[in-house]
Amino acid sequence: MxxxxxxxxxxxxxxxxxxxxxxxxxxxxxxxxxxxxxxxxxxxxxxxxxxxxxxxxxxxxxxxSQNHDSLKESTIPEIISDLENEKHFLKILCLSCFGYLVIPLVHFLIPIYLLKKSGSYNTQTIAFGRSVIRQQIYWGITLSFSLLLALAYNFIVVTYFKEFYLLHYLWIFFIMYILNALLITVSFLRIKTINF
CATH class of the missing domain: 1.10.260.40 (lambda repressor-like DNA-binding domains)
Structure with a gap:
């Protein structure tokens, strides 16, 4: 070769x-x-x-190499297979983020567990996995902060104003849940563009 x-x-x-x-x-x-x-x-x-x-x-x-043809035939398919396995793993990692539908504030533990158990040494796989996990942690923090702001707003409005409009917590949940579904989908689609 x-x-x-x-x-x-x-x-x-x-x-x-x-x-x-x-x-x-x-x-x-x-x-x-x-x-x-x-x-x-x-x-x-x-x-x-x-x-x-x-x-x-x-x-x-x-x-x-004396086994020029056998090396070429065996090495390239193995590399292609490894790259396909890496992309498949990243897809599973992204899909595991939909755990937020069941356990919204600690769902990021699922992709963390998967990334640790994968045993992957590919730097791009690890970097992409970490970025997806960070994104989910930020989403959880933003959701919690939004709910606290809604609580503070409702408290201030009820305490100091006679005519008031309370902010409903379910709206925040719906908006944040839809936003996270979009974020996960974008990350899932980005996997196709990764060049290992």
Whole structure:
């Protein structure tokens, strides 16, 4: 297998983006892109830095495999399968957020549990999962704060004004529940755009 393909496959198999590899090696993203596309032939020093960042050796990257076809046939489907598994997991994680319909203020514990149990080492999967969990925590805080504001408003209106209009708590629940359903749906749809 050609060097540039080995670098790209190895990088994807450990869940690194080109940007992250560039950060780890102090090589520009453009150079990484040119190396992986085969437009640029890296020097020995550059290959050694990339190999170290990928957790492999110079020899493993540069050695032309004798089982060239079997390596290509077995590695690429495994990587594609792993990426599909990561996307499938993220979809389940997003759908688990609908637990707010049953347990609204602590439902974020379900995706936290799923993320910990997944055992995924893919940095993008972990980052996306954490962002979904943060979003759900913020939603819970916003719901609680909105209900407290409604309570304060109703208390002030009843105490100090003779003509009053009380704010009904169910309106807040309905609005916040619909908003969270939209947030979860947007996160679910964003999974398709993730490039591992």
């Amino acid at each position: 050609e060097l540039h393909k080995k670098i790209a496959i190895t990088r994807k198999s450990i869940g690194l983006t080109q940007e992250k590899l560039a950060d780890l090696t102090n090589i520009t993203v453009r150079t990484i892109q040119r190396i992986e596309s085969g437009k640029s032939s890296p020097r020995t020093f550059t290959i050694k830095i990339i190999a170290e960042a990928l957790g492999t050796t110079f020899e493993q990257l540069t050695h032309e």
